[in-house]
Amino acid sequence: MSSNLKPTLAGYPDLVRGSFYRLAIVGAGTLKGKEVADVLQERNFPSSDVKLLDDEDALGRLESLKDEVTFIQSVRPEQFERIDFTFFAADLESTRKNWQSARRAGSAIVDLSYGLEDEPGAVVRSPWVERQLGLSFAPELQPAPAVVAHPAAVVLSLVLLRAQKAGVIRRAVATVFEPASEHGQKGMDELHEQTVNLLSFQPQPKEVFDTQVAFNLVSRYGEQSVPPLAAIENRILKHYRLIAKDQIPAPALLLMQAPIFHGHLLAMHVELERAIDLAGVSDCLSGDRVKITPEDDAPSNVNAAGQNDILLSILPDSGAKNSFWVWAAWDNLRVAASTAVECAESMAATRPRGKIQ
Numbered sequence: 001m002s003s004n005l006k007p008t009l010a011g012y013p014d015l016v017r018g019s020f021y022r023l024a025i026v027g028a029g030t031l032k033g034k035e036v037a038d039v040l041q042e043r044n045f046p047s048s049d050v051k052l053l054d055d056e057d058a059l060g061r062l063e064s065l066k067d068e069v070t071f072i073q074s075v076r077p078e079q080f081e082r083i084d085f086t087f088f089a090a091d092l093e094s095t096r097k098n099w100q101s102a103r104r105a106g107s108a109i110v111d112l113s114y115g116l117e118d119e120p121g122a123v124v125r126s127p128w129v130e131r132q133l134g135l136s137f138a139p140e141l142q143p144a145p146a147v148v149a150h151p152a153a154v155v156l157s158l159v160l161l162r163a164q165k166a167g168v169i170r171r172a173v174a175t176v177f178e179p180a181s182e183h184g185q186k187g188m189d190e191l192h193e194q195t196v197n198l199l200s201f202q203p204q205p206k207e208v209f210d211t212q213v214a215f216n217l218v219s220r221y222g223e224q225s226v227p228p229l230a231a232i233e234n235r236i237l238k239h240y241r242l243i244a245k246d247q248i249p250a251p252a253l254l255l256m257q258a259p260i261f262h263g264h265l266l267a268m269h270v271e272l273e274r275a276i277d278l279a280g281v282s283d284c285l286s287g288d289r290v291k292i293t294p295e296d297d298a299p300s301n302v303n304a305a306g307q308n309d310i311l312l313s314i315l316p317d318s319g320a321k322n323s324f325w326v327w328a329a330w331d332n333l334r335v336a337a338s339t340a341v342e343c344a345e346s347m348a349a350t351r352p353r354g355k356i357q
Contacts, residue, residue, distance in 0.1 A: 020048035021348065024083045024107070026098060027090025028052035028072050030184055032112050035337035036087050043341055046348075053079055055094065080105035085344045088113050091184070099145065108347050109145035110340045114235065116145045123147065124242040126154045127342040128289050132161050133245060137346040146343040150232075151335040152176045152255075152264055153239035155310055158290065159268070159326060160248050165284040167272035167322075172251035174268040177258040178232065179301065182332060183208050188261050195259075209257065218257045229255055263301030266328040275321040282314050285326075299329035307331055308338060 023040070027033040033054070040047065052072045073079065075098050080086060086102040088095040088111045095115030102109060109116070116122045126149040130137065149157075160172060180187040187208050194204045194214035204212055210222025221229045233255035240250050251268065258265065286292045291309040293299055299311035310330045317323035 020046045021084040022049045022051075022082055023047045024051040024053055024080060024086045024102070026053045026075055026086060026088045026094065026102075027113070029054045030089050031181055031188075031333055032184075032336055033087070033089035035333040036089055036112070036340055039334070039337040039341045043345070045341060045345065051079060051083065054090065077101040077105075080107055083107045085110065085347070087340055087344070088115065089340075091115075103145075106142075108143050108344070110343050110347075111145055111147045112336055112340050114147060114150075117147045117235070117238075119145060121145070124149050124239050125343050126157065126243045126339055127346060128154055128339070129157045129161070129243045131288065132158055133247060135245075143347045146340075146347065148336055148339045148343065149239045149243050150236050151330065151332045151339075152236045152266070153243060154335060154339065155264070155266060155328060155330055156236070156240055156251060156253075156268075157244040157248075158310070159266075159285060159312070159328070160251065160270070161244065162285045162287065162290070163270055163272075163281065163326075164248055166276055166281045167274050169248065170271045170273050170322075172249075172268060172270045174251040174266060175254045175256060176236065177256050177260070177265040177267075178229070179258060179260045179262050179264060179332060180213065181262045182232070191259065191261060213257055214259055216259055219254065221257065229257055260301050262332070263304045264330050264332045265299075265301055266326065268326040268328075269317065269323060270326060271320065271323040273322065276324060278314055278316055278324060281324055285312060285314065299327055301329050304329035304331050306334065308334060310335075 025033050025036055053075045054072045080102040086107045086109055092113045092115030095111055095113040099109055122145040124147045180191040190205050190208040191213055197204050198214055210225040237250050282292050289309055291311055293311050293313050298313050304311050310328055312328040315325040
């Protein structure tokens with residue numbers, strides 16, 4: 001397969017001619033759901049209607065969408081009638097409970113919750129990596145559920161696939177720093193409350209992480225935390241293998257929970273079989289979705305917030321001429337939402353509007 005997936009709608013003539021789709025976002029009040037709504041608007045996805053759905057806690061909440069204010073409604077089977085694309089951005093239990101209703105109504109499914117990653121026929125996808133590999137997505141009348149690849153798996157795949165252009169990779173060792181926002185608003189709130197309570201010598205809430213994460217760096221959560229950090233680490237490696245298509249071995253990976261609210265960070269050591277030139281490595285890594293930053297503006301979770309690109313710097317290994325360090329930062333919610341919308345764009349190429357009979 002050799003065709004490229006385009007990051008805009010220009011590759012889909014049916015859409016350009018004016019086909020408009022009806023969408024639903026389940027978990028519209030979540031961090032991921034709000035980001036999906038923003039990306040849909042930024043990329044001018046051809047939609048005539050977007051239903052905002054969520055659980056009881058978010059019902060009636062007002063959200064801005066396409067310069068209009070709309071209410072979040074409850075998730076019910078009838079809400080999926082005549083919906084062309086459903087984005088599941090709530091927790092995985094909500095996705096598993098409701099996705100079949102959407103599918104029976106004829107909707108294509110894009111899952112940001114990972115609730116369907118083990119569902120038979122579901123496909124873990126990253127259009128960014130597909131383009132890097134030169135793969136084309138074959139549209140189907142009723143496509144299988146698309147599970148959005150974990151943002152860390154996307155970045156690791158993209159960086160290592162490009163790094164191998166500089167030479168054969170002997171070994172890669174990566175540490176990924178996880179933000180609280182990967183656990184949604186509850187994770188953000190718990191980190192905030194822990195920080196405030198520690199400064200005021202009050203007991204710390206631990207319902208999400210079951211351990212202290214404020215002013216701390218941990219490689220494991222408490223026993224009561226769901227999911228455990230080790231399970232997220234395994235998901236990243238699993239998704240990496242699925243989207244990288246055995247083109248390059250997986251790196252040795254350590255996932256750390258960082259005391260930060262938003263944005264992933266990556267420190268990775270890459271060893272090649274021969275001596276390298278850092279300028280040449282930089283040329284290999286730069287390109288679509290990767291921005292090489294200058295030395296005086298190193299990547300951070302702060303300057304990556306809201307960015308569509310992965311911010312990346314390359315550092316020499318003073319002990320080995322055939323090795324280098326990668327320091328990268330990216331907006332975890334933006335990468336997930338962009339991946340989800342691009343999955344829908346590729347499926348929309350041959351998607352009829354309304355329920356498939």
